[in-house]
Amino acid sequence: xxxxSFFFVAALLMSQLAFAxxxxxxxxxxxxxxNMETPLTLMLHGQDLKDAQVTIQQVVRGKVMRxxxxxxxxxxxxxxxxxxxxxxxxxxxxxxxxxxxxxKGNKRATYDYTINERRAGSRERQSFTAADxxxxxMSDRFVDGDESNNSTKDTxxxxxxxxxxxxxxxxxxxxxxxxxxxxxxxxxxIWPTPLLGDDEAAWSYxxxxxxxYYHIDPRYGSNALYAEMVQKAHEKGLKFLMDxxxxxxxxxxxxxxxxxxxxxxxxxxxxxxxxxxxxxxYDINAxxxxxxxxxxxxxxxxxxDMNLENPDLLKYFQQWAIWWIEFADLDGLxxxxxxxxxxIPGSEWLAAIRNEYPNINIVGECWTRPAPxxxxxxxxTKNFDGFDSNLPTVMDxxxxxxxxxxxxxxxNYWGGGLTRVYDALTLDYMYxxxxxxxxxxxxxxxxxxxxxxxxxxxRRVKLAYVLLATMRGIPQVLYGDEYAMxxxxxxxxxxxxxxxxxxxxxxxxxxxxxxxxxxQSRLFQWRxxxxxxxxGRTMHFMARNNTYAFFRYNENxxxxxxxxxxxxxxxxxxxxxxxxxxxxNAVGFSPLSGETIDLNRTDIEVPGLSTLVxxxxx
Numbered sequence: 001x002x003x004x005s006f007f008f009v010a011a012l013l014m015s016q017l018a019f020a021x022x023x024x025x026x027x028x029x030x031x032x033x034x035n036m037e038t039p040l041t042l043m044l045h046g047q048d049l050k051d052a053q054v055t056i057q058q059v060v061r062g063k064v065m066r067x068x069x070x071x072x073x074x075x076x077x078x079x080x081x082x083x084x085x086x087x088x089x090x091x092x093x094x095x096x097x098x099x100x101x102x103x104k105g106n107k108r109a110t111y112d113y114t115i116n117e118r119r120a121g122s123r124e125r126q127s128f129t130a131a132d133x134x135x136x137x138m139s140d141r142f143v144d145g146d147e148s149n150n151s152t153k154d155t156x157x158x159x160x161x162x163x164x165x166x167x168x169x170x171x172x173x174x175x176x177x178x179x180x181x182x183x184x185x186x187x188x189x190i191w192p193t194p195l196l197g198d199d200e201a202a203w204s205y206x207x208x209x210x211x212x213y214y215h216i217d218p219r220y221g222s223n224a225l226y227a228e229m230v231q232k233a234h235e236k237g238l239k240f241l242m243d244x245x246x247x248x249x250x251x252x253x254x255x256x257x258x259x260x261x262x263x264x265x266x267x268x269x270x271x272x273x274x275x276x277x278x279x280x281x282y283d284i285n286a287x288x289x290x291x292x293x294x295x296x297x298x299x300x301x302x303x304x305d306m307n308l309e310n311p312d313l314l315k316y317f318q319q320w321a322i323w324w325i326e327f328a329d330l331d332g333l334x335x336x337x338x339x340x341x342x343x344i345p346g347s348e349w350l351a352a353i354r355n356e357y358p359n360i361n362i363v364g365e366c367w368t369r370p371a372p373x374x375x376x377x378x379x380x381t382k383n384f385d386g387f388d389s390n391l392p393t394v395m396d397x398x399x400x401x402x403x404x405x406x407x408x409x410x411x412n413y414w415g416g417g418l419t420r421v422y423d424a425l426t427l428d429y430m431y432x433x434x435x436x437x438x439x440x441x442x443x444x445x446x447x448x449x450x451x452x453x454x455x456x457x458x459r460r461v462k463l464a465y466v467l468l469a470t471m472r473g474i475p476q477v478l479y480g481d482e483y484a485m486x487x488x489x490x491x492x493x494x495x496x497x498x499x500x501x502x503x504x505x506x507x508x509x510x511x512x513x514x515x516x517x518x519x520q521s522r523l524f525q526w527r528x529x530x531x532x533x534x535x536g537r538t539m540h541f542m543a544r545n546n547t548y549a550f551f552r553y554n555e556n557x558x559x560x561x562x563x564x565x566x567x568x569x570x571x572x573x574x575x576x577x578x579x580x581x582x583x584x585n586a587v588g589f590s591p592l593s594g595e596t597i598d599l600n601r602t603d604i605e606v607p608g609l610s611t612l613v614x615x616x617x618x
Contacts, residue, residue: 021107023047026254027100028316029323030214032092033118037356038322040090041315044102045255046109050083052102056090059097059112072098072115080260080312087312118326125325127332127361128189128239130435131534133469133524134476135187138444139195139220140167140205141500142479143174152218155197156252157204159219164488164497167205172221172229178503179236185482185517186524189239191334193444195220199252200302206444206496207243208336209250209302213320227328239331241363242324246317246349247340248303256304264313266296266305273297274305278339278368282376282385295342308345318352325357338364338391339377350379350390363393363438363474371398371427380432396437396473399424403441403467407453407460410546411565417546418565421467425540425550428472435535439473441465442481444500450484451493458484458512459609462519463563466592466611469523470552470561472538479503482520483513526591530615532557539580545570547606551580558584560599560614567608574599584616591615 025046032040054074058065071094078087086102095117102109128134144150150159150169160166175192182190197212198204207217216226230240249256249265259265274297280286281294298305308314324330333353338346354360366377375381378394402424411417428434441449441464453460461484468475480503489498504513527533532554540550546566552559558580564570574581577599586599590613597604597614606612 020048020104022049022052022102022104022109024049024102024109024111027111027113028214029319031114031116031327032323033116033122033326034092034095035118035123036092036322036326037123038319038352040092041312041319042088042090042100042113043260043312043316044086044088044111045084045258045260047084048104049086049102050079052086052104052109054086054088055101055103057099057101059099064099069098070094071096072113081262082258082260084258085260119329122326122329123357124359125329125331125357126359127357128241128474129361129534130472130474131528131531132188132239132474133186133527134189134191134241134438134474135182135185135479136440136443136476137175137190137192137479138170138500139175139192139207140170141502142170142192143178143503143505144169144171145173145175145177146171146221149219149221155199155217155219156201157199165203165205167219168502169219170502171219172216172225176229176232179233179238183236183238185477185521186526186528187477188237188528189241189331190233191241191243191476194243194245194336195226198250200250201252203302204250208245209248209252209300210245211250211252211254213249214323223327230328230330234329240328241332241334242328242330243334243336244321244324245336246306246308246321246346247337248299248305251302251304253304260312261310263307263310266298266307268297271298271301274299274340278366279373281339281343282383282387295340299337299340305340308342308349314345314349317349321349321353322356325353325360332360333362335362335364335391337367338389339366339368343387343389347388347390354390354392361392361436363395364389364391366391366394367397369398369401371424371430374398375430375432378432378436381430382432392433393436393438393474394431396439398427399437399471399473400440400442403464404449404452406565407464409454410567412546414544418548418563419542419544419546421548422540422542425471425538428538434472434538435474437473438476439468439471440476440478441468442478443476444478445496447493448478448485448487448499449481450486451499456486457609458516460565461516463565463609463611465520465523466561466613467548467563469527470533470559470613471550472552475524475527477520482517483509484516485513522592530559532559541576543573549577551577553580553583556618558616560588560612560616562606562612564606564608564610569605569607571602572599572604572606572612574602574604581616584618586616588614588616 023046073091076089194207197217199211275293280291402420487493487499536552536554
């Protein structure tokens with residue numbers, strides 16, 4: 001018996017020595033909530049976590065409670081290919097702090113995890129709609145509100161305002177300091193470019209190469225300051241969107257040193273770019289080669305392409321989006337490079353978010369043309385292949401292009417000028433919901449609208465903004481365009497780094513800039529209360545003289561818009577509009593001039609490069 005006991009003890013000791021001590025370095029999501037529709041699966045990363053035994057105990061006032069734990073229960077677990085990951089499925093029943101213990105032999109590691117009580121009404125939160133105007137901010141370049149965080153010890157690229165491609169110091173505090181500026185402009189929602197960690201050694205200022213999905217980059221602030229910013233925005237009647245990038249991460253992300261699975265990212269023998277052929281997703285003539293390269297090629301060198309067909313990664317991204325909405329009390333999302341994502345799991349990603357928040361609006365960057373190519377990506381479109389993206393709102397690149405092309409020259413040729421805008425809207429029937437088109441004149445990835453119009457004429461810029469404010473869809477303004485800014489590089493206005501300049505402050509704001517701000521403020525403040533502009537129908541009229549006329553209307557009221565992009569005056573052919581004008585009192589009010597306008601007259605002249613807007617009632 002003694003001999004047998006000796007060998008038993010020796011074998012037991014050897015088995016214990018065979019286990020390395022587990023070490024927990026990352027646990028994501030960072031926390032969770034009660035009463036969520038989405039089941040919780042933790043991704044644990046560290047050292048030697050494979051096959052660890054998982055137990056949970058509740059912690060009350062710093063004391064670990066003994067006995068069974070019902071507030072947070074383990075429902076399952078599985079390994080990854082790397083031995084340094086463990087995925088744990090949990091049932092969330094009660095708020096509290098819980099001690100998670102990983103045990104391998106007699107070695108163990110612990111981690112305290114928080115379950116919060118979900119805020120009342122969170123699931124039913126409302127979102128941005130066509131009643132809103134969104135203000136787009138290039139986060140690093142907008143306003144430097146706190147110079148102390150321009151460079152930090154734990155990030156590689158330091159601030160250098162002499163480097164046009166470098167970090168300049170814009171931050172969360174700068175956005176907080178500018179909330180009144182945005183609200184006075186008449187915007188009602190804010191979309192900043194990504195504020196999450198981006199720790200590339202260079203060119204990190206754009207923020208689209210994420211190195212940490214759960215923490216704000218310290219050069220912008222902190223998670224707590226981000227949540228405070230959203231709360232302060234809400235106090236001023238401003239909604240808040242987060243810019244999310246599930247298609248690719250940054251090469252500096254911590255998991256790139258130790259991938260959970262080899263197919264966590266799409267890999268090739270050598271660096272392989274995406275071919276940018278979005279049409280391959282629905283083109284019946286497309287090759288499988290083009291289709292695969294479109295979704296699996298890398299966006300750029302420091303941006304590994306994520307493979308959402310890996311179920312653990314898909315779950316990770318679903319929880320990530322939901323975590324930020326819940327944590328920061330967000331009002332919506334913007335999704336970068338949406339058609340680059342694997343199509344079916346991309347739809348499943350959005351479905352999970354919308355299942356958690358049925359009223360949430362999400363806008364996707366689908367940078368393609370013409371309208372049928374964009375409409376394919378909008379949820380509700382009756383696609384020939386039955387595909388539904390679950391993406392409620394798409395960016396209206398076709399209309400943006402038509403306005404720019406209409407104003408980049410004098411338009412005096414067949415099919416030129418504002419005829420382009422008319423033609424763009426003739427394809428509205430393609431969309432599932434035209435009120436869920438994000439309309440815009442420019443963004444951080446293209447030349448500013450004033451750079452695009454002929455002679456940089458501010459009259460053309462104002463005309464474009466009247467169209468933006470009165471057409472169907474959800475208008476978006478690029479920061480700085482309220483001052484009619486131009487690129488700092490006049491020779492190459494499409495150079496992104498030069499057009500992403502800081503917002504002028506104080507004495508930098510010229511009289512011309514202030515005039516443009518006041519014009520847009522008057523326009524967008526008026527738009528706030530005009531439901532006919534938010535959700536009314538459109539009737540437009542063809543003209544070949546570089547004018548464009550349309551009505552936004554409902555049963556009780558209408559807004560008439562006449563845009564003259566010609567350099568000479570045009571007389572409004574009011575008799576042409578009898579079929580709709582006769583339904584309303586033709587004597588109306590012009591919100592821009594403050595004048596009473598009688599549209600029964602046949603001699604109303606609109607000066608060159610200007611607009612007339614008239615509100616009509618019955």
